Amino acid sequence: MNTLASTPTDTLAIERAATEKLRRCGINVTRQRVCIMQYLMTHHVHPNADDIYSALAPQHPSLSRTTVYNTVRMLAAHGAVTLLSIDDHNINIDENTLPHAHLHCTRCGHIVDIPLQGISTLQASHAFTIGKHLVQEVHQYYKGVCQQCLEEMQDAQTLQ
Numbered sequence: 395m396n397t398l399a400s401t402p403t404d405t406l407a408i409e410r411a412a413t414e415k416l417r418r419c420g421i422n423v424t425r426q427r428v429c430i431m432q433y434l435m436t437h438h439v440h441p442n443a444d445d446i447y448s449a450l451a452p453q454h455p456s457l458s459r460t461t462v463y464n465t466v467r468m469l470a471a472h473g474a475v476t477l478l479s480i481d482d483h484n485i486n487i488d489e490n491t492l493p494h495a496h497l498h499c500t501r502c503g504h505i506v507d508i509p510l511q512g513i514s515t516l517q518a519s520h521a522f523t524i525g526k527h528l529v530q531e532v533h534q535y536y537k538g539v540c541q542q543c544l545e546e547m548q549d550a551q552t553l554q
């Protein structure tokens with residue numbers, strides 16, 4: 395655990411960054427929105443709306459599941475977050491809106507960030523054409539085994 399992350403100054407800095415991001419995306423700032431954005435900015439694990447609700451509900455009794463769902467949709471509509479449909483059962487939320495690829499680990503279920511393949515981040519940040527079609531967003535989804543799982547599997551093998 396990083397103890398520095400829980401110091402009051404850091405919490406304030408993150409709160410300020412979350413507020414600024416909402417403003418920059420043209421979103422009216424409310425306490426609940428800042429709170430959700432703050433959670434996303436400090437949990438880079440592509441959580442789904444249920445994860446966010448479960449994490450925040452104990453400290454925010456007035457927060458409802460519906461509010462979290464609606465807020466997430468609204469944040470995505472304003473480009474503050476990206477919604478991933480890599481997992482068949484969930485919509486996962488990504489606070490990092492710079493184009494990047496994702497690997498869904500079939501062993502642990504985590505969604506890991508990986509660099510885009512075959513296209514630069516810069517090119518993927520703008521609309522471009524393929525043939526006579528206009529591409530506006532690039533989503534690259536990969537399925538496989540993440541680095542951590544591979545290492546665990548290798549360790550298990552060497553122990554045998």
Ligand SMILES: [Zn+2]
Nearest residue numbers: 499502540543
């Ligand atoms: Zn894994």
Ligand SMILES: [Zn+2]
Nearest residue numbers: 488490496507
């Ligand atoms: Zn990501």
